[in-house]
Amino acid sequence: MRKKLRGAGCELFDSFPPYGAWFRRRFGIEHEQALELFHQTVSMKSVGNLTDFVRSHMLEPFDSGQRIEALIRHFDDLDRAHQAVLKAKRQVDLLTPLVADGARHQALVAAIQDWRDARDQLRPYFARLKGELLDRRLGLLAEDAVRLDAQIERLDAQRETERVDIGRLERALRDNGGDRLEELAAKTRRLEQDKEQRQKKSDRFQELLARIDEAAPTDEAGFLTQQQGIAQRAEGLRGRIADLDNREREEDFTFRKGREEHTALSDEIESLQRRKSNIDAAQIRIRDALCAALSIGEDELPFAGELIQVRDDEREWEGAAERLLRGFGLALLVPGAHYKAVADWVDRQHLGARLVYFHVLQRKAGQAAGGASLHPQSLVRKLVIKADSPHYEWLEQELRQRFDVACCASSEQFRREARAITRAGQIKDPS
DSSP states (O other), rough: OOHHHTTTTTOHHHHHHHHHHHHHHHHHHOOHHHHHHHHHHOOOOSSOOHHHHHHHHHHHOHHHHHHHHHHHHHHHHHHHHHHHHHHHHHHHHHHHHHHHHHHHHHHHHHHHHHHHHHHHHHHHHHHHHHHHHHHHHHHHHHHHHHHHHHHHHHHHHHHHHHHHHHHHHHHHHTTTTHHHHHHHHHHHHHHHHHHHHHHHHHHHHHHHHTTTTOOSSSSHHHHHHHHHHHHHHHHHHHHHHHHHHHHHHHHHHHHHHHHHHHHHHHHHHHHHEEEEEESOOHHHHHHHHHHHHHOOOGGOOOBBBGGEOOOGGGGHHHHHHHHHHHHHHHHHHHHHHHHHHHHHHHHOOSSSSOEEEEOOOOOOOTTOOOOOOOOTBGGGEEEEEEEEEEEEEEEHHHHHHOOOOOSSSSSHHHHHHSSEETTTTEOOOOO
């Protein structure tokens, strides 16, 4: 039967749900509930309550509670987003003029600095040009002076020669010849002596020229030119010698400064090796001088940092604690019995360094540290005060008041806390 029906082009179904879906598609019925309503209408004889009938058979089930809760949550999200947009818009309105003003200020500062630099360079620039012109003029004048001096010497020699010749001729005219040969012999000897002296000077001059890789001149003009060139080289060598002397002094100063810094660092290292705390050597020397002058033991004037340390199980916070407590740790704790003497001594001395000291007053009987409770992650909870110190209670109160900051392990907690510190040493303190 099924084969025949399929052969005839009929579509067969094994159950009602597929058939119902096929039927609804053929007749354009969207919901299965419409068929259910049709079935109920056909099979029922009467309608008792029309409202209940319509609600049960004609309306789709609807969970209004979940829809309302979703709408409320969506409205809250939209409201928060709207508030965030308004806040961001206000921030943009406030910061936009600042950015423009900052850029304009930076541009003006750069322009002013450029003009200042250009103005500062004008005086040395023109001074250099003037110096070059004067040097050139001096060189020309010196060359003219040398040439004129040589010409004067030559003319003087010529004048002297001519004067001698005039005298000789006058004597010859008077004597009609007599001692002419003797005069010529004397002149020859004198000229030979001059020749030897000049030859020695020439040999010495050529020897000196060979040392500086210069060839001997062949005429007077070449000699004057060479003389001027040698003078310029000598001036350059004198300048180079002066520069080398200045460099030697600078290197010597740098060496001595480095040696002083090395000595200071070595002293600091030795001092740190001898000490049990990280108090600077300069502060230790000031306390030593103070104790020696007032005959007070060092244990009576401790530094705050010598009485405080990080708990052994909190060593990961040691670096951050040292950064936050550094200024407080370098302060001297002065009991009331020594406070006046210490203050007078400090007032009389020129320490050459900054010294901070606190007047530590003993608590009255029954007076407790009190104060607000510490933050659960407070840095103070990670510190230990020397138990046998007479300043224990005072230090405990100061630490609670000054350094009750939350130790944050995450950036979210750091932004959330009012006073906070991270392991890396980043500190937030609105006060």
